[in-house]
Amino acid sequence: MRPPPRVGALHPISHVTAPTFACRSFPSLACSPSHVSLSRSALLRQQTRRYASTEAGAPTVGSRLRNLAVGATLLLGFGVIFVYVTDTRSSIHKYVIVPGLRTAYRDPEEAHHVGNNALKRLWEMGMHPRERGNPDLNQDLTIEVFGHTLLNPIGTSAGIDKHADIPDPLFAIGPAIIEIGGTTPLPQDGNDKPRVFRLSSQNALINRYGLNSEGADHVAMRLRRRVRAFAYSLGYGYDADAERRVLDGGAGVPPGSLNAGKLLAVNIATNKTTPKEDVEAVTNDYVYCVDRLAPYADILVVNVSSPNTPGLRTLQQTEPLKKILTGVVDAARSVDRKIKPAVMVKVSPDEDSDEQVAGICEAVWASGVDGVIVGNTTNRRPQPLPHLQNLTPLEEQHLLETGGFSGPHLFERTVALVKKYRQLLNERPASTETPSRPKGSLEAEADRIKASIKASTAVAPTENPNDVVASIDTGVIPFKDMSEKEESEKQPLFKLPTDRFYDQSKSEQDSLKSNNDSSEVERHRLRSIQDALEKLPPKAERNVSNDRPKVIFATGGITNGKQALEVLNAGASVAMVYTALVYGGAGTISRIKDEMRAEIKGQKGQKRKKSRS
Numbered sequence: 001m002r003p004p005p006r007v008g009a010l011h012p013i014s015h016v017t018a019p020t021f022a023c024r025s026f027p028s029l030a031c032s033p034s035h036v037s038l039s040r041s042a043l044l045r046q047q048t049r050r051y052a053s054t055e056a057g058a059p060t061v062g063s064r065l066r067n068l069a070v071g072a073t074l075l076l077g078f079g080v081i082f083v084y085v086t087d088t089r090s091s092i093h094k095y096v097i098v099p100g101l102r103t104a105y106r107d108p109e110e111a112h113h114v115g116n117n118a119l120k121r122l123w124e125m126g127m128h129p130r131e132r133g134n135p136d137l138n139q140d141l142t143i144e145v146f147g148h149t150l151l152n153p154i155g156t157s158a159g160i161d162k163h164a165d166i167p168d169p170l171f172a173i174g175p176a177i178i179e180i181g182g183t184t185p186l187p188q189d190g191n192d193k194p195r196v197f198r199l200s201s202q203n204a205l206i207n208r209y210g211l212n213s214e215g216a217d218h219v220a221m222r223l224r225r226r227v228r229a230f231a232y233s234l235g236y237g238y239d240a241d242a243e244r245r246v247l248d249g250g251a252g253v254p255p256g257s258l259n260a261g262k263l264l265a266v267n268i269a270t271n272k273t274t275p276k277e278d279v280e281a282v283t284n285d286y287v288y289c290v291d292r293l294a295p296y297a298d299i300l301v302v303n304v305s306s307p308n309t310p311g312l313r314t315l316q317q318t319e320p321l322k323k324i325l326t327g328v329v330d331a332a333r334s335v336d337r338k339i340k341p342a343v344m345v346k347v348s349p350d351e352d353s354d355e356q357v358a359g360i361c362e363a364v365w366a367s368g369v370d371g372v373i374v375g376n377t378t379n380r381r382p383q384p385l386p387h388l389q390n391l392t393p394l395e396e397q398h399l400l401e402t403g404g405f406s407g408p409h410l411f412e413r414t415v416a417l418v419k420k421y422r423q424l425l426n427e428r429p430a431s432t433e434t435p436s437r438p439k440g441s442l443e444a445e446a447d448r449i450k451a452s453i454k455a456s457t458a459v460a461p462t463e464n465p466n467d468v469v470a471s472i473d474t475g476v477i478p479f480k481d482m483s484e485k486e487e488s489e490k491q492p493l494f495k496l497p498t499d500r501f502y503d504q505s506k507s508e509q510d511s512l513k514s515n516n517d518s519s520e521v522e523r524h525r526l527r528s529i530q531d532a533l534e535k536l537p538p539k540a541e542r543n544v545s546n547d548r549p550k551v552i553f554a555t556g557g558i559t560n561g562k563q564a565l566e567v568l569n570a571g572a573s574v575a576m577v578y579t580a581l582v583y584g585g586a587g588t589i590s591r592i593k594d595e596m597r598a599e600i601k602g603q604k605g606q607k608r609k610k611s612r613s
């Protein structure tokens, strides 16, 4: 018996138009039925045969079940692969994706772009890597920073997401803080390529990007869209009112991160072409960035420490730094948002003499900046790590490249520097306590009246939801293990005044206004304070936040959980990573946090053993 002819095989070529022939010959071409012109009889024959062939292949119950089983297995397989691949804890990130990217893209900058783009697309499709199981909800690593209870004390540092392309995918891999930028006021290209070099045997990098930036306006636009999309997802709409509602805290999440227990920092810098000796022009650059970006940031980071912008690090000298930081603090406090962003300054690990550190701390106190990010890349070239002596010839060449070095070698210096800054920032220098103002200081008068008002209207600090708590570790008390209550109570937490992020004079006036009708005495007090405040010099000169402890974030060589705990115990509130993420991939933050948990548990076990013996 002859086998049944294949559908279409019997049609003589004369019955088929050219496109149809092409379609048959090349089934991959998408052909529409209009291309086919068949004779009526041929059409009938074809239909009959098609019916016959379907009959012959009619699925039985058995084959249906088999198809179902195959489909379900495939679906399950894809599901398992999806869950595995998108979990930050799967080793595929470190052992397949990172080496794969490194091999495929010899230029680290290109690899970085490809990685960031992939994260962005995966996020859009809901297929991004994420920390599954929400381990932070155990609250065993929580920390108080700028009045927020953060889910953990780990951050990613500037340079990973320079243009605010991937804040959300970065949050998804587990840090409580991400720092986007550096952003300059005007767009600039940075240095010529190649400008990033790997030292893979050392897990280190050298870069001389030179602050390539799309500019503050562009980055602000991207962040604004993100806020509006978030507002829209909550049903607030997509307009300016919806945006304002989110920025004013109406969504119950920090307006920068848009994630409960997390904060978004924005790193700002000055343009390369701005003359660094013109401090006013430099200050204007930073203030421009503040005006554009502060509405979308929880923290603004003043970058005066990148090694690849000529003259930038000279701005760490006390006098220019005071002026720049004062300008930034004033601008940040006047941003049109209910909750103002905190301001930090990011300092270099190379300006580390006692004199230099003291000068920077003086500027921090004098300007009212809220904290310091201790560390950046270094101009120095450290010795190769002892267990990784063997640099390849290419790496030896890379080691000679100009640029900032980053990686594990920085760690010891980061710890030492954090301790130094902690010590100096714990106490306000005397020089900043006598600001150049007329004698018989009005603040003293105002403070006295404020103190008396506060005393008469005081609410117990812990009951006030606006209270700001900063964790200040003196370096001798171990990092807080929140699971042990008594130990957590021993943690030196400083209660800060309630007006930490608010325009002080306005909130004071508002709150005092409400007291106005309560009693004649208070009315009198209100007038005295208002008079006193009106006579005061501009806000930043008043050192409005100078009685508050300064917060430290640490960056430089932090690679594992033990090191993260070490910088926290040295006095930092947050440990930030960059290069470790480049070599460890999307699972790095989860790993560091797991290692911290294991370390804390181990230490607790040892303590228990000791106390028993």
Ligand SMILES: Cc1cc2nc3c(=O)[nH]c(=O)nc-3n(C[C@H](O)[C@H](O)[C@H](O)COP(=O)(O)O)c2cc1C
Residues within 6 Å of the ligand: 157, 158, 159, 160, 162, 181, 182, 183, 196, 205, 207, 209, 211, 267, 303, 306, 346, 375, 376, 377, 406, 407, 408, 410, 555, 556, 557, 558, 576, 577, 578, 579, 580
């Ligand atoms: C490629 C690269 C780009 C960076 N870009 C910036 C930047 O734009 N602004 C900034 O303040 N720091 C920048 N940094 C410094 C990092 O934020 C971080 O402080 C430094 O690398 C030390 O940390 P690490 O040893 O964990 O990498 C960059 C670092 C690298 C490696």
